[in-house]
Structure formats: C-alpha cells, structure tokens
Amino acid sequence: MSNQTLIQIRDLRKYFPVGTEIFRRSRRFVKAVDGVSFNIPRQESFGLTGESGSGKTTLARLIIKLIEPTSGSVYLNGQNIYELNEKQMRLLRRQMQMIFQDPLSSLNPRKTTKQTLEQPFKLHASLSKEQVENEVARLLEIVGLAPPEIFLGRFPHELSGGQRQRVCIARAISLRPIFLIADEFVSALDVSVRAQIIKLLKKLQAEFRMTYLIITHDIALIKSMCSNFSVMYLGRFLEVGDASKITKSPLHPYTRMLLSAVLEPDPDVAKIRTHMLYGDVPSPINPPSGCNFHPRCPYVTEKCKTTHPPPTEVDGRIVSCHLYADA
Amino acid sequence: MELLRITNLKTYYLERTRSKPKEVIKAVDGVDLSLGTKEALGLVGESGSGKTTLAYSIVRLLPRNARIVDGSILFHPSGVDLLKSNESEMRKIRGKEIGIIFQDPMTFLNPAMKVVDQIAESIVWHQKCSRKEAKKRAIELLEKTKMPEPFTVASYYPHQLSGGMRQRVIIATAISCNPQLLIADEPTTALDVTVQAQILKLIKELQAKLGMSLLLITHDLAVAANICDKVVVMYAGKIAEEGDVHNIYKNPIHPYTTGLLKVTPSLKETNESIQTVEGEPPDPTNLPTGCIFHPRCPYAKEKCSLVEPPLKNVDDGRRVACWMVV
Numbered sequence: 001m002s003n004q005t006l007i008q009i010r011d012l013r014k015y016f017p018v019g020t021e022i023f024r025r026s027r028r029f030v031k032a033v034d035g036v037s038f039n040i041p042r043q044e045s046f047g048l049t050g051e052s053g054s055g056k057t058t059l060a061r062l063i064i065k066l067i068e069p070t071s072g073s074v075y076l077n078g079q080n081i082y083e084l085n086e087k088q089m090r091l092l093r094r095q096m097q098m099i100f101q102d103p104l105s106s107l108n109p110r111k112t113t114k115q116t117l118e119q120p121f122k123l124h125a126s127l128s129k130e131q132v133e134n135e136v137a138r139l140l141e142i143v144g145l146a147p148p149e150i151f152l153g154r155f156p157h158e159l160s161g162g163q164r165q166r167v168c169i170a171r172a173i174s175l176r177p178i179f180l181i182a183d184e185f186v187s188a189l190d191v192s193v194r195a196q197i198i199k200l201l202k203k204l205q206a207e208f209r210m211t212y213l214i215i216t217h218d219i220a221l222i223k224s225m226c227s228n229f230s231v232m233y234l235g236r237f238l239e240v241g242d243a244s245k246i247t248k249s250p251l252h253p254y255t256r257m258l259l260s261a262v263l264e265p266d267p268d269v270a271k272i273r274t275h276m277l278y279g280d281v282p283s284p285i286n287p288p289s290g291c292n293f294h295p296r297c298p299y300v301t302e303k304c305k306t307t308h309p310p311p312t313e314v315d316g317r318i319v320s321c322h323l324y325a326d327a
Numbered sequence: 328m329e330l331l332r333i334t335n336l337k338t339y340y341l342e343r344t345r346s347k348p349k350e351v352i353k354a355v356d357g358v359d360l361s362l363g364t365k366e367a368l369g370l371v372g373e374s375g376s377g378k379t380t381l382a383y384s385i386v387r388l389l390p391r392n393a394r395i396v397d398g399s400i401l402f403h404p405s406g407v408d409l410l411k412s413n414e415s416e417m418r419k420i421r422g423k424e425i426g427i428i429f430q431d432p433m434t435f436l437n438p439a440m441k442v443v444d445q446i447a448e449s450i451v452w453h454q455k456c457s458r459k460e461a462k463k464r465a466i467e468l469l470e471k472t473k474m475p476e477p478f479t480v481a482s483y484y485p486h487q488l489s490g491g492m493r494q495r496v497i498i499a500t501a502i503s504c505n506p507q508l509l510i511a512d513e514p515t516t517a518l519d520v521t522v523q524a525q526i527l528k529l530i531k532e533l534q535a536k537l538g539m540s541l542l543l544i545t546h547d548l549a550v551a552a553n554i555c556d557k558v559v560v561m562y563a564g565k566i567a568e569e570g571d572v573h574n575i576y577k578n579p580i581h582p583y584t585t586g587l588l589k590v591t592p593s594l595k596e597t598n599e600s601i602q603t604v605e606g607e608p609p610d611p612t613n614l615p616t617g618c619i620f621h622p623r624c625p626y627a628k629e630k631c632s633l634v635e636p637p638l639k640n641v642d643d644g645r646r647v648a649c650w651m652v653v
Binding site: 160194217219260262263272274277 | 373374475489490491492519520521522523524525527528531546547548549550552553554572573576577586587588589590591592593594595601602603604605606607608623
C-alpha cells in the first residue's frame with residue numbers, strides 16, 4: 001500500500017438477515033453492502049452517492065466500525081480495523097469521527113454545548129479542568145461560534161440548525177481525528193447556511209489535514225468538495241473515479257440517469273429531462289438477477305439479466321457495466 | 328386573467344411558552360400577490376420565510392394557534408373572499424376548486440385505506456356520483472398520473488407503495504375534481520432526485536393539460552426555475568422580490584435573491600471557491616428593525632437598519648423591496 005492511502009477497503013460485505021423465523025436460520029438477506037473495494041488518499045475527500053436504500057450509510061457505519069461486516073476488511077494506515085484489540089480500538093475511535101444529517105437528534109437535548117464538547121476530553125484526554133475549558137472555547141471559535149461565552153450554556157433547542165451542526169462538527173474534531181465521515185451533513189439545512197457549513201468543512205480539512213468521506217445524494221455537493229467519488233446502487237459500486245470526469249462525461253447508464261435528473265437553477269436551460277428515468281430502486285430483499293440495474297437500464301441486453309458485470313477500467317475510472325466490459 | 332388576488336395578508340402565530348406567555352410570530356406580514364389563470368407561480372424562501380403559512384392561509388388549513396389578522400384573498404371562480412368564507416363553504420372549495428399536494432405523502436394518506444378508495448372519497452364528496460363510478464374515475468386518474476400498472480396499484484395500501492408512487496396518488500386526488508388552482512407544498516423534497524424529476528414533469532404536464540394555475544412552494548430555486556413562470560422570493564414573512572422567472576434568475580436585484588442564487592447548488596459552476604450568504608434567517612420572535620435582511624446584507628447602509636423599504640415596481644414588471652432601487 002502506498003503511503004498516500006489512508007483508508008483501504010477490500011471486498012467489504014454486510015448482509016442483514018430478514019424475517020424473524022424462530023428456531024430457523026433466516027435464509028434471506030438484504031445485501032446492504034455487497035463486495036465494495038476502494039481507497040481514500042490522504043487529505044482528500046471521497047464522495048459516495050446513490051439513491052436512498054443504496055447502502056451508503058451502512059458502508060459508512062462499517063468503515064468506522066459501528067457495525068461488524070459479514071466479510072471483508074477496512075485498513076486505516078495499513079491496519080485492519082476489525083482485528084484490533086481494545087486498547088488499539090480506543091485510539092481508533094479518536095482517529096475516526098462522524099457527523100450526521102440531523103444535528104438535533106445527534107446532540108443530547110439535556111446537555112449544554114459546554115457539556116457536549118467537554119465529553120470527548122473527559123473520555124480520551126487527561127487534561128485539567130482549565131485546559132478543557134480553554135480547548136472547548138477554542139473549538140467553538142474554530143467552527144465559527146464566536147464569542148464562545150454566548151453558546152457555552154445553550155441547549156440544542158436554543159441553537160439554530162446551522163449552529164447545531166457547527167457544535168456537532170466541533171465535537172467531531174475535538175480530538176483531532178485524521179478521518180471524518182460526513183453523512184448527508186447539509187441535507188437538513190437551509191441553502192444559505194448549507195454553503196457556510198461546506199466552506200467550514202473545507203477550511204478545517206486544510207487546517208487539520210483531515211481525510212473526508214462525504215455521503216450525499218447531492219452530486220453538486222460532491223463536485224464542489226470531492227476529488228473522487230463512487231456511485232452506489234443496491235450495495236454495489238457502479239462507477240468510481242475522478243469527480244470532474246464523471247460529472248462531465250458519465251459512463252455507467254445509472255450515473256447518466258442520476259446526472260440527467262439534477263435540476264439546474266437556470267430557467268434558460270430548464271428542461272426536466274426524464275427520457276432516461278424509469279422506475280424506482282427495487283427491493284433490496286429480492287434484487288434483480290445479473291446486473292442489479294438492468295430493469296431500469298435503457299441499454300439492457302440479455303447478458304445483463306443473467307451475469308453481474310465485472311468492474312472494468314475505462315478512461316481512468318472503474319465501471320461495472322457490460323457496455324464497457326466487452327470492449 | 329387573474330385567478331387569485333391576495334391583499335395585505337397578515338397571518339400571525341400566537342406562541343405560548345413558560346418564559347413568555349404571549350408571543351406573536353408574524354409568519355406572513357402584509358403580503359400582496361396576484362396569480363393569473365394557467366400561471367405557475369413559485370413561492371421560494373428558506374425555512375421560516377412564511378411561504379407555507381401563506382399557501383395554507385389561502386385554503387385556511389392553518390394550525391390552531393394561527394390567526395389571520397388582516398387582508399383579503401379574492402378567489403375569482405367562486406367570486407368570494409376566502410377569508411370571509413365559513414368552514415362549510417371552504418370545504419366545497421378545498422379539493423374541488425383548489426387541489427393540494429403535500430410535502431410528505433405518507434402523512435396525508437390514510438394507512439388503512441386502499442388507494443382507489445382514497446381517491447374516490449374526494450370524488451364522491453364533491454361530485455355526488457356513485458361509489459362505483461367514482462372508483463372507475465379514480466383508476467383513470469391513476470393512469471393520468473402515469474402510475475405503473477394502475478389496476479393493480481389501485482387495490483394497494485399506502486405502505487405497499489414507493490415514495491414516488493405515493494406522491495402520484497396524492498396528485499391523482501388533488502386533480503380529481505379538475506381544480507382551477509393546484510397548490511403544491513414542497514412536492515418533491517422527500518424524494519430521490521430521479522423520482523423528483525419525474526414528479527415535477529408530471530405536475531407541469533398536468534398543469535398545462537388541465538389548464539390549472541399552480542402555486543408551488545419550494546426552498547429549492549432549481550425546482551422553481553424548472554416549472555414556474557413567475558417567482559416570489561420571501562424572507563421572514565415578507566416579499567423580497569417578485570417577477571418573471573427569467574428576469575429574476577438572470578438579473579436578481581434584491582441582495583437576498585442574489586445570495587440565494589449564488590448558494591444554490593449547480594453542476595455547472597466552474598470556479599472552485601464556494602460562495603456564501605453570511606448569517607442565518609432571523610429569529611421570528613425578534614425580527615430586525617428596518618429592512619429585515621439588513622444584518623445579512625453586504626450592501627446595508629444606515630437607512631436600511633432604520634426604515635423598512637417598500638415593495639416597489641421596477642421597469643420589467645418586477646417588484647423589489649430594497650432601498651437600492653427606491
């Protein structure tokens with residue numbers, strides 16, 4: 001593994017059993033993540049997109065070991081995070097952090113900003129009370145909640161949506177993580193606040209040399225933040241590669257479909273393009289055979305219905321589609 | 328031709344909290360608006376701008392603590408002031424003359440009722456026809472909304488449908504009585520992008536085909552750009568700017584509109600730096616003096632913090648509330 005890679009993911013799978021048959025092992029599974037491999041280079045942002053139910057959030061939870069995988073491995077700095085002992089795990093928790101979509105539900109409603117932000121230091125660092133107070137005040141300034149005195153005593157419900165998300169960010173970066181997962185971190189915010197939070201995360205990334213995994217359904221956000229991204233569909237990656245290349249000339253029919261559905265805030269180009277769009281995401285319990293995407297694909301062939309297309313390198317990207325596999 | 332005229336509408340909420348027993352939130356504060364027949368009007372703004380309250384004031388579906396303090400809403404097809412109509416008159420207008428599409432379809436569908444019965448209910452109520460006839464028409468409506476396999480779906484319950492299909496059921500119900508006006512409140516916010524594009528296109532097509540006027544409430548300027556002829560930008564209960572969609576998007580005048588357009592996500596933008604509008608929408612219980620936008624406005628002068636700018640007509644038929652144009 002090159003020194004440039006921070007996170008390396010190899011053939012990661014997570015199958016959730018469905019059905020509650022007592023005394024009998026369930027034979028049906030939701031393949032939430034189904035054989036995913038990719039690398040995230042140091043100090044870069046990797047984007048993950050797809051429609052709801054594509055497995056984005058499950059993948060994120062696997063990467064920071066909130067849940068155990070069915071098979072596969074995740075390496076952070078060359079170390080498999082699923083093979084760590086308890087002591088090593090404590091260090092890992094400091095190195096990997098996550099911010100969530102809804103800041104109100106990820107903050108304890110009965111804790112003030114001060115209490116929330118002191119918690120990580122109490123758990124992980126041996127600092128004096130005074131040092132902790134200084135750190136908390138500094139954190140608030142870093143995330144743009146200045147002067148800190150105003151915000152220290154406030155409860156989550158006394159903060160606006162943007163301020164709450166800033167507190168969540170402050171909490172996430174408090175122990176100087178090297179890797180941060182942001183799961184739909186601006187979806188619940190107003191557009192004017194959204195831009196401020198994006199700008200803040202970019203600033204923090206440069207300042208603290210963090211590596212990001214950005215999970216979102218918003219391709220415009222990925223384009224503005226990420227160097228590389230992947231398009232996920234029913235637990236698999238359909239296209240992975242350079243963000244500006246993919247957004248400019250998508251290869252996989254699904255990527256084309258997603259991009260064609262993005263609306264532009266310009267009445268002159270305004271034309272809702274739906275000729276590519278067909279159907280909904282199928283049930284993950286009973287996914288289509290062969291290529292998962294074939295029932296919605298405009299270029300479907302007989303082969304697509306029976307065999308899963310292998311990942312193929314095309315134009316510096318990895319695409320899983322028979323259109324490119326044969327060429 | 329004009330279909331709806333709102334004059335000086337003021338809708339306030341009375342908030343009762345332990346610390347402040349009587350607090351007034353001016354959700355809509357003196358709005359004048361006109362909607363033409365077959366016109367698609369977009370009501371855009373951030374949360375708390377009063378766009379939803381404005382729309383729900385029209386159909387009088389406001390929460391209990393809301394009071395319409397002043398104003399009139401003239402709805403020409405029935406020739407009445409909706410604010411002076413009583414509940415039984417409103418019931419005849421809602422669903423018949425004015426169809427409504429809600430943001431979250433699951434909340435507005437009865438989970439214990441089959442799709443066909445939900446749509447038929449509104450038809451039986453408003454058009455005095457037999458249940459059998461109504462059900463037949465319900466299935467035709469599902470076909471009109473391009474529901475896949477309408478005959479099968481008709482006997483489904485809401486939980487068996489996907490988000491996009493549920494929204495199609497809501498749309499079918501909303502257009503069941505050929506309304507003159509269709510109000511769509513964030514119709515695609517809860518949906519995936521691919522489904523969003525399909526639903527918006529459907530709404531646009533139905534609007535043209537049935538000759539309805541459309542009042543679309545959205546926080547997303549891209550959605551409004553794609554289906555509206557006219558746009559009203561609201562900020563903290565007031566109109567900041569109103570006009571033709573092309574004029575506003577090409578050449579925004581109000582600094583808030585300019586800011587909103589700058590921060591609206593787009594795949595086209597090439598420059599790497601991210602533009603921002605500083606600050607956050609104001610606290611509705613404690614609005615700034617003068618122009619409500621002045622604390623966030625990059626061009627604010629002393630006058631802006633003291634005197635509120637009037638909504639002025641501009642040459643190209645636009646109305647703008649900003650001291651820069653007055």
